[in-house]
Amino acid sequence: MSDGFNHEVFLSPFTWRYGSDEMRRLWSLAHTRRLWRRIWVALARVQRQAGLVTAEQVADLEAHQDQIDIERALTLEEDLKHDLMAEVHTYAEQAKIGGAIIHLGATSMDVEDNADALRLRECLTLTAQRVADVLLALAERIEQEAGTVCMAFTHLQPAEPTTIGYRLAFTAQDFLADYERLRQLAASVKGKGFKGAVGTSASYHELLRGTNLSTREFEAALMGALGLEAFEVTHQTYPRRQDWDILNALAGVAMTAYKFAFDLRLLQSPPIGEWREPFGSRQIGSSAMPFKRNPIHAENVDSLARYVAALPQIAWENAAHHLLERTLDDSGNRRVILPEAFLAVDEILLRTLRLVRGLQIERAAVERNLRQYGVFAATERVLMEAARRGGNRQALHEIIRQHSLTAWAAVQSDQPNPLADLIAQDEHIRAYLSAEEAQALLDASAHVGDAPARARALAERIRAAIALAPR
Amino acid sequence: MSDGFNHEVFLSPFTWRYGSDEMRRLWSLAHTRRLWRRIWVALARVQRQAGLVTAEQVADLEAHQDQIDIERALTLEEDLKHDLMAEVHTYAEQAKIGGAIIHLGATSMDVEDNADALRLRECLTLTAQRVADVLLALAERIEQEAGTVCMAFTHLQPAEPTTIGYRLAFTAQDFLADYERLRQLAASVKGKGFKGAVGTSASYHELLRGTNLSTREFEAALMGALGLEAFEVTHQTYPRRQDWDILNALAGVAMTAYKFAFDLRLLQSPPIGEWREPFGSRQIGSSAMPFKRNPIHAENVDSLARYVAALPQIAWENAAHHLLERTLDDSGNRRVILPEAFLAVDEILLRTLRLVRGLQIERAAVERNLRQYGVFAATERVLMEAARRGGNRQALHEIIRQHSLTAWAAVQSDQPNPLADLIAQDEHIRAYLSAEEAQALLDASAHVGDAPARARALAERIRAAIALAPR
Amino acid sequence: MSDGFNHEVFLSPFTWRYGSDEMRRLWSLAHTRRLWRRIWVALARVQRQAGLVTAEQVADLEAHQDQIDIERALTLEEDLKHDLMAEVHTYAEQAKIGGAIIHLGATSMDVEDNADALRLRECLTLTAQRVADVLLALAERIEQEAGTVCMAFTHLQPAEPTTIGYRLAFTAQDFLADYERLRQLAASVKGKGFKGAVGTSASYHELLRGTNLSTREFEAALMGALGLEAFEVTHQTYPRRQDWDILNALAGVAMTAYKFAFDLRLLQSPPIGEWREPFGSRQIGSSAMPFKRNPIHAENVDSLARYVAALPQIAWENAAHHLLERTLDDSGNRRVILPEAFLAVDEILLRTLRLVRGLQIERAAVERNLRQYGVFAATERVLMEAARRGGNRQALHEIIRQHSLTAWAAVQSDQPNPLADLIAQDEHIRAYLSAEEAQALLDASAHVGDAPARARALAERIRAAIALAPR
């Protein structure tokens, strides 16, 4: 097999369109082989301690460790029908002295499964970094907009005012939860250890008989060299619930990004028109429809997030059906769902970062909506204050209601909202409140409660959380 | 156990809040017992033909067929640990003469599984009727609004004009597909037939030995009496893919309703403001926020639809894991997912019917949006026509672009859209088009292509499809 | 970008490991371009009828239709940021005469979406053929094994006998349903037609003004040329429920294959040991564990099937959220789920075909299990017959129960099952039945009811269904 694939065959979008090169390399066949060789070298070193192999053999393996030759390995695999054994042979052809002791006494799954765990940790770490980038960008925007008042929408209906920073803080709070989960998983991801065909270590007992190492010490030395903890109990593989945990963490990131991107799509709809995706300068001005800017990045984020959301279910089934000491019905789909989940989330985060950094706030639209809708909610404050000063609550309520209907009719006909003036000038209201007092109460922008403070507090918490984390 | 359950325990919303009484009865324990007894009577009648039982026995069973006594049956079940056998005993206590021959020679699953198929057909038929009701309501609205021009939105951005009828026709086309699928399933739902413990009919061979009926004739007579086709091949139960097919059909209905309801939620958002849920007269006027009407029915439709969408996956797993001649790992969840899917869809359709019938079109908002956004898209027609008459395409494009930017700035500041006037009065445009010509080309409402005709054609197709169907 | 991708990056298993080259080509970028060009040529031909373009232009486009140049197109796309427009330019560079009229008056989605429909039909047809291959192989095995008696298992417990052919017929009946669904979809898949940006055909009205073609005639001519029906009503794209229908059909195939493969995995477990995957001759004899043959192909089928089962949910969400006249949040994940679903099912079917054709029946194990377990179920026939001849049912039942316990203890200690002899020699039984009569009744293999006949009938139905189908 030649080593090139072109556009005459199916190429996954994750091969070239979505995700970073960095993540794509982690999921390459070549990287798999690098991880295997790293484990074989570690194995040989520990076997050297046990007196099972020689220093020369170890040194030879070390010398050839980086010499990945996929083409040769795939050629050998055609005959051997076993990818790991083909790599053993490829490596052995290169390392004439140490070749014979590669994989000595090991079970394939001891190498493959620990390699999987190492890779998953690399991917979790990279993903956590990307979330950190998004969080820092969010923190900055939150602080900038902590006090920028805008209408909040419940049921897609304008409700009371909030601030843009506080709305962003909601997203950031979710991303922070994602970040902490990813970091926790990166710190706690475990390998199978070295426990043989069914997890009992029986074959290593044979191997180590007469040496100075127990199976426990042997495993501890090896896992120490790999910097990876092992599960206490495994069967042929590590418990597949770990895959499910990881996919859930990725689905969590996807969920947070999905909500943010969907909100952006709504807010970018011209009748609301408050937010916009950053727009390339080349793209500007090409159209006779100046408002028409499709939120294609946000749509893409949502599209990929939807894909990611479906994957934990598959991992659940894999773990649930890992019959007795394992079956292989996880293998085929793990080749798809693990890389594609990480690559999809990679793309999601890279796009989200650009969206957050470049998010355009259309201040005029924000203010227009606040003007149009904010005052309605604020009438309750006028009512409360006038009642407190002795007004008849029911009568005042009816007056306000009538003005509200009039005002809404004006708004519907593209007129500016007259409600504040109608109320401030109403004689029944003026019996209790001056026009200035009424206008002040009706100023929506003054009534956002703790939103700015809470937004800022969250931004600080983000910076603290990320500062603490070793990168 | 007393026969009442109250609000001190968990009561599913499908027991009292969601779904119709009609559908709720079909999923009652009492109805299950009625179906079982119907099958036992049919069984006795055919066994009478075969000379295995007497006319008196059959007549006795017929006389007591409707005497369902759940309380007694549940008491007996406590001892017997078998719900079907408990019902046999309950029935036998009532039918002193025929009691001994109830269930003669049958396997539990022959009774239970055919009863399930009968019930599923009843539910499919009822659901299809509800979809038909929605479709007829839609057809009426489509015809009313076939020519009502409004802005179409792609990417939530105003694009070109369409008509409200045509937009509704999209939903109706999907519901029509749902309707046809439901009717097809109702017509083709099959029972297990009478094939014994593993589907071979071996026990009926024993039973019928020496009678005038073969097992094939026996099954045909029985299924004929029940009006139900049987699968040719079964194991202990009918193939569970049938459940999956049915749940998919329900998920299809849920999908169509979901999109319609989501669109409604968007269109009811005041900045767009074109559609509204019907609003009870008691609810009106209570608020100082006259625009604020939460689309709670549409939200509920979407919420329940989301539940229904998750259920086919469970049925897939049931069918896929029906190991060898069957296992029982479908049983527990089928008690939940089948009734709840039908009841959720029942509620969805009842609400959708009210939404369609009572859908309020806010004509002023429709026209405002058309005015604000429609003219931008229409500038392309001016460009094309002016170019056709000899204008320099590129120069004209730039002129239009400048006017568009000016117009959009005005719209953003709550001004009426000046674009049509700017273009119609522009001297470079007037070199090729009169102001009247330009205004005509810029009138969005004149450019909805086939939308009205296609909408009407679909309404007709709906009426024809439903008229054809036997109800 | 060079046109080769190698194993230093992520390559989907569907790029090289799973699925056929034939299916892989259908999902290549190159094939997409071929479909687009086919549509552009059809478009030009119909525009020629309408007098909008010249015969020379059409001929030039035809001459260069097959000259796909992905490398050039991708280079252009880097600037244009639009894949379809990049292809227009690539094609136009080749076709100097017709280049200017490529895509004349069309909307991108009119080309892309109809191309999608054409490809989906090709894939459905190929998949249906693969199912047909499996069905014919099954029909042959069913006929061979229609009368081969084996134990049936319910709850994974030996129950009554059935036949291997009948068990296979269950799988075949499900595949036949899949086949019919796939063929029906292949016959009914619809394109968007040519309806412009929001489905109203407004832009084609402009284009065709003054020609001899109405928009309806224009669309009909074009779709006729493509051999594809169009939806009556669309928005910017065809209704995305079509994707969901197709993915459900594929999930159905996956479900059927999953059950078959899972059954095989169970039956290949040595303690049961009745079925085996075909085993390459090179693989044989390498092991000291002659019974140990991992059912890796069946495991792989199940693994990929589990992936396919998760995908319809994503398509449901896409269709349900296709807000108003469409949003783009389907686009990103459709690039993944459509090709990967077809390629996974392709692999599943190719493996299933090999499994069915090469399925090894371990006759000795089949008979051993029948001997060990079949006789227990058969004791009921002895009981019934002895009772019919005047025996005391209760007393005889107890006698049989005692013998059964004795026999089971023997079986548990690796002894042959003595039950038939114990019963046939029992004096209380002999009072009613001769030893020969008892042995005959206890012969499980004589009691498989209609299983052989029904199995054969199904095989015939398969042949008839496939013979009827045009390939």
Added chain:
Amino acid sequence: MSDGFNHEVFLSPFTWRYGSDEMRRLWSLAHTRRLWRRIWVALARVQRQAGLVTAEQVADLEAHQDQIDIERALTLEEDLKHDLMAEVHTYAEQAKIGGAIIHLGATSMDVEDNADALRLRECLTLTAQRVADVLLALAERIEQEAGTVCMAFTHLQPAEPTTIGYRLAFTAQDFLADYERLRQLAASVKGKGFKGAVGTSASYHELLRGTNLSTREFEAALMGALGLEAFEVTHQTYPRRQDWDILNALAGVAMTAYKFAFDLRLLQSPPIGEWREPFGSRQIGSSAMPFKRNPIHAENVDSLARYVAALPQIAWENAAHHLLERTLDDSGNRRVILPEAFLAVDEILLRTLRLVRGLQIERAAVERNLRQYGVFAATERVLMEAARRGGNRQALHEIIRQHSLTAWAAVQSDQPNPLADLIAQDEHIRAYLSAEEAQALLDASAHVGDAPARARALAERIRAAIALAPR
């Protein structure tokens, strides 16, 4: 509405069939009302501190707190169309003095959402206790069976020996992860706090103006009284990702139980026959098929687990679509998925507990399988040892392979496995190993590595983890 529902309507199996009464009560309407009243009393007490209400009012509310009257509340709801307001009125009718200040200044969602959080914590705590019960039962069985050697199966093929305790430890390790996750969630579940309609606390700012409490202090006092932390940032509700986290934790429990139950179903299949569900004494002996005991509890566990596994996806969609400051499309399905997930898991855990406690080990079958299959794997040890002592590896391998084939043929014909004898007596082997040495190496039961030690270590870890936890 009368307060009883009977079997003439749909009654969810979770109303009467599945789950404990304890869990069922937590999800009753009555319990909801109790939680609301608890919050209202807490609210009044804090408002008393702020000087907004009187001590008499608070005392009156406390006096009537427990007087839940669902019937009255539902009657009022018919008019009010608002369940929380109906409860306010019901309570107010009872508390003549304090009635007027119930819910003073609060938003419905402040009461409902915090009540939800309180209930979720109660349910998480109860579920964690149930997992702890299962874990302690497992620990006991693990210790009992830590050294009981049995065959391990990979790919459902006998592989090497392991111990029953070690196999159980795998399940226990997963349940321990579930337990820790549940306890962590129970400890960290957060409420919305008291933040008003859009999460800004603006309305509480008004309410508290002029009092001695800031909104922060007010919220802190209230949440302190409820013993519940609040999210720092919320919109109208707490972030719905919390529901998703909780459902994932439940799906985790379901996954662990699923695998255990599926393993049990496999091991209970008579040809393997090693494990059995506990069997009621009344059930024993009724059958002439003494081996036939359907694992109905394990099947039920798997069935319900499959349902639970599908629910997190719904919660994901709810959280992802909680548009802007919230929409209500979570509400309808949350009434279903939250209670049903907890009740299903409750049933799963209660059954799992019975399965673990009553798990029957069929020692004869365990030993038979070990005898039949264990020796094959052990031949490798003979080979290694003989080679170590100078034997020709390749020649010896062929000898062993021949004996293995002979032995397997014997096993297939229901004969005891002769392999150990064949090898021990083989003269080529005896050149290097005495018969005793060979037999010793071939004794599978001596080769289970660390399995017993690791199993015991896990049992200890379980006891320690649970002893630490406050109950």
